[in-house]
Amino acid sequence: MFGFRKLALLAVILFNLTSARSLPLQRKNDPPQSPGQYIVTLRDGLDESAIEQHLQRATSLRARSESPVVELGRRWNIGSWNAYLCTMDNNTLTQMSRDDAVQFIEPDGGLGAISHRVPNHTDYVYDSKAGEGTYAYIIDSGLLTTHEEFEGRASLGYNAVDGEFVDDSGHGTHVAGTIGGKTYGVAKKTNLISVKIFQNGQGKISDFLEGYQWAVYNITKENRQEVSVINVSGGSGAMEALNRAVDEGYKQGVLTVVAAGNFDQDVRRHSPASAPNAMTVGAIGGDFSRSSFSNWGELVDIFAPGEDVMSAWIGSNDDAQAHAGTSMATPHITGLVLYLKSLIPYRMKSPANSVRELQNLATGNVIQDTKGSKNLLGFNGNGIVIV
Numbered sequence: 001m002f003g004f005r006k007l008a009l010l011a012v013i014l015f016n017l018t019s020a021r022s023l024p025l026q027r028k029n030d031p032p033q034s035p036g037q038y039i040v041t042l043r044d045g046l047d048e049s050a051i052e053q054h055l056q057r058a059t060s061l062r063a064r065s066e067s068p069v070v071e072l073g074r075r076w077n078i079g080s081w082n083a084y085l086c087t088m089d090n091n092t093l094t095q096m097s098r099d100d101a102v103q104f105i106e107p108d109g110g111l112g113a114i115s116h117r118v119p120n121h122t123d124y125v126y127d128s129k130a131g132e133g134t135y136a137y138i139i140d141s142g143l144l145t146t147h148e149e150f151e152g153r154a155s156l157g158y159n160a161v162d163g164e165f166v167d168d169s170g171h172g173t174h175v176a177g178t179i180g181g182k183t184y185g186v187a188k189k190t191n192l193i194s195v196k197i198f199q200n201g202q203g204k205i206s207d208f209l210e211g212y213q214w215a216v217y218n219i220t221k222e223n224r225q226e227v228s229v230i231n232v233s234g235g236s237g238a239m240e241a242l243n244r245a246v247d248e249g250y251k252q253g254v255l256t257v258v259a260a261g262n263f264d265q266d267v268r269r270h271s272p273a274s275a276p277n278a279m280t281v282g283a284i285g286g287d288f289s290r291s292s293f294s295n296w297g298e299l300v301d302i303f304a305p306g307e308d309v310m311s312a313w314i315g316s317n318d319d320a321q322a323h324a325g326t327s328m329a330t331p332h333i334t335g336l337v338l339y340l341k342s343l344i345p346y347r348m349k350s351p352a353n354s355v356r357e358l359q360n361l362a363t364g365n366v367i368q369d370t371k372g373s374k375n376l377l378g379f380n381g382n383g384i385v386i387v
């Protein structure tokens, strides 16, 4: 039996997602356009040689004599999802989209900028297992690993951006503190691994894909699927490549918990929050109402506190601040999953098991104004007997 009591929470943040979408076709006599960066997703089930042949066609493609050379960038593969970053002009893009091997092409755009608000406090009663032996992969702005909250359990995993591997905004450290800080954390003994994709409060979709792929590989190669969760707190407008990546991670046995986003919109309009197999988290305030900023809709799987959430901050090794946002709600759920993975591992092996168990333990029908979201409050195991 364990008690899990949340006395109060506070704070808010967010990530803004920008959406860039349509790909207007160019007409013959349009002036040459400067090249843009795109994420090209290939058709499912292509074999290695078909992919190689496509890449060769792509590099030799030049729609018009004044078109710049096509430049291939990072390549990604998770499960049956194959994609790569490509720099080309709009005319070449039009040609490229006709290639048989191409499923779709989406612009590489911005991921969440981050903003903050005000403070308060948090208190939990927790089981002594507290996520021991589990791993949280935190795809964010970095992590102040020396912060006292982390007691040496935090490490730097992978840096997908140019520049130093430090938390330059505080967001990643805050999220990590909520997942696994000794004072503010839900899973107080979990291992925290930073994957940096935000720099100066901004990130690119391609950096997310790079960091996400690293996390999935690291989890599967280390054979940690049953004891790990990937925490994503950023997003973009609806984007197929992001949703595909997360769904393929799920098929590899990796659970991804994603913030619903802070736009008071149907979460369908955002990725990877709209990935069918992501665990998508909305935010509530102290009165159990959906936070006015929280995205909603049937793809929101669960809610957690997302206002005035106090956690670690980067000013010093004992700094703390309160913030609000679905970014603040998400790590409660990530921490809860890790906590349960340490407590009842035999019921939490696969992502599907984990989601089911969490939803079974959640409190139903206590949240106001869910706008079609699942009416489940995740953060409440208080008094539940688990055998």
Ligand SMILES: *[C@@H]1O[C@H](CO)[C@@H](O)[C@H](O)[C@H]1NC(C)=O
Binding pocket: 021, 022, 023, 024, 033, 034, 036, 090, 107
């Ligand atoms: C090329 O397409 C992109 C994406 O739609 C668009 O934003 C951009 O304006 C176009 N480039 C030019 C130079 O027309």
Ligand SMILES: *[C@@H]1O[C@H](CO)[C@@H](O)[C@H](O)[C@H]1NC(C)=O
Binding pocket: 008, 010, 118, 119, 120, 121, 308
């Ligand atoms: C902290 O919470 C208390 C009680 O909920 C509230 O009265 C107070 O205004 C909050 N403080 C801040 C700084 O938000």
Ligand SMILES: *[C@@H]1O[C@H](CO)[C@@H](O)[C@H](O)[C@H]1NC(C)=O
Binding pocket: 155, 156, 157, 158, 193, 218, 221, 222
């Ligand atoms: C996983 O990541 C850690 C760093 O967090 C690294 O030390 C380890 O070598 C990686 N494992 C594999 C199999 O790549």
Ligand SMILES: *[C@@H]1O[C@H](CO)[C@@H](O)[C@H](O)[C@H]1NC(C)=O
Binding pocket: 138, 139, 140, 141, 171, 172, 175, 179, 230, 231, 232, 233, 234, 256, 257, 258, 259, 326, 327, 328, 329, 330, 331, 332, 333, 334, 335
């Ligand atoms: C993951 O991190 C983001 C921001 O860093 C945070 O907003 C989100 O709540 C976290 N989600 C999980 C699953 O921890």
